Amino acid sequence: MKTKLNSLKKAFSIVVILLLLQQSNLSAQVKLEYGFMYGPSNFLGDLGGNSGKGGSFLKDNMISLTRFMSGAYIGFSPFEFLNIKISASIGRVDAADSLINGKGGLEEARKARNQHFRSAIKEAYLSAEIYPTALLEYDANDVIYKVRPYALLGIGVFQFKPQAQFIKNDGSKEWTDLKPLRTEGQGMPNHPDKKEYNLTEINIPYGIGIKYFVTQDFAVSFEIVNRKTFTDYIDDVSTDYIANEDFYAYFGQSSDLAAKAVQMANKSAFANGGNYRPGFGIGAKRGTATNNDAYYSSSVKVSIRLQTESKSKEKRTRGTGSIRCPKI
Numbered sequence: 198m199k200t201k202l203n204s205l206k207k208a209f210s211i212v213v214i215l216l217l218l219q220q221s222n223l224s225a226q227v228k229l230e231y232g233f234m235y236g237p238s239n240f241l242g243d244l245g246g247n248s249g250k251g252g253s254f255l256k257d258n259m260i261s262l263t264r265f266m267s268g269a270y271i272g273f274s275p276f277e278f279l280n281i282k283i284s285a286s287i288g289r290v291d292a293a294d295s296l297i298n299g300k301g302g303l304e305e306a307r308k309a310r311n312q313h314f315r316s317a318i319k320e321a322y323l324s325a326e327i328y329p330t331a332l333l334e335y336d337a338n339d340v341i342y343k344v345r346p347y348a349l350l351g352i353g354v355f356q357f358k359p360q361a362q363f364i365k366n367d368g369s370k371e372w373t374d375l376k377p378l379r380t381e382g383q384g385m386p387n388h389p390d391k392k393e394y395n396l397t398e399i400n401i402p403y404g405i406g407i408k409y410f411v412t413q414d415f416a417v418s419f420e421i422v423n424r425k426t427f428t429d430y431i432d433d434v435s436t437d438y439i440a441n442e443d444f445y446a447y448f449g450q451s452s453d454l455a456a457k458a459v460q461m462a463n464k465s466a467f468a469n470g471g472n473y474r475p476g477f478g479i480g481a482k483r484g485t486a487t488n489n490d491a492y493y494s495s496s497v498k499v500s501i502r503l504q505t506e507s508k509s510k511e512k513r514t515r516g517t518g519s520i521r522c523p524k525i
């Protein structure tokens with residue numbers, strides 16, 4: 198994964214350098230852009246998924262748990278082929294093993310695990326949008342009615358807060374924060390190899406999109422952006438199960454936190470008549486620590502550009518109907 202990421206960064210840097218070498222063919226006037234975005238989002242991690250062995254990206258995408266993200270951004274274009282953008286978004290992601298469509302394959306183990314979660318997502322990132330077709334246009338500053346595909350790559354920061362439903366003695370349910378429960382022994386003295394995870398992490402957004410300029414100053418776009426992250430705990434599932442006694446020793450034998458931690462750590466019993474399923478005991482695999490979690494969104498974007506007069510624009514105006522016949 199690190200090799201792929203480094204290759205992606207190098208390729209992106211080379212493209213930017215080559216494009217900058219062509220800047221003499223395009224306007225060097227900075228244009229500001231403001232916009233809003235809204236669209237569906239999905240989680241890609243340890244929980245949920247489809248039939249067979251768990252995979253990455255769209256292979257394990259669960260359409261039924263699609264949620265939505267919304268956001269706003271501001272950008273500036275030093276050249277028509279390049280847009281530097283600062284974005285901020287809020288949304289939510291969910292996943293549930295119980296919704297897996299079991300077909301008797303490897304997915305049955307995940308379905309029997311019976312874990313679920315939800316988490317709010319707040320993010321902000323800086324990205325570069327590259328519009329390669331702008332390099333081929335006769336007048337790149339004249340954008341009206343133009344369609345421009347683009348690629349996006351950036352770096353950002355996001356916050357998450359995994360929660361799951363705790364079932365009380367009376368049968369009622371309440372959403373409970375999972376990080377304080379240390380469900381896999383994170384930060385416990387008797388599990389020194391398991392460190393506490395942070396709720397604020399770095400991500401790398403990358404994706405593709407297409408923009409259509411309805412007018413010179415107004416555009417509509419559609420883009421798909423995936424977020425590579427460096428945490429496997431967006432869903433609070435990563436490594437293996439620990440003993441119930443560890444929770445009692447850490448939180449107290451009769452404490453509410455211990456009761457919640459025991460239930461949240463191993464929910465296989467709720468899908469097996471109240472008894473833990475074989476193979477879901479101490480030291481058994483709970484998640485796959487080698488694959489970090491990710492999430493992606495598909496957004497419709499509406500943007501407005503602030504235009505100012507330039508030589509290129511004046512020249513275009515004179516050539517599109519503003520020339521008058523001389524007086525006689």
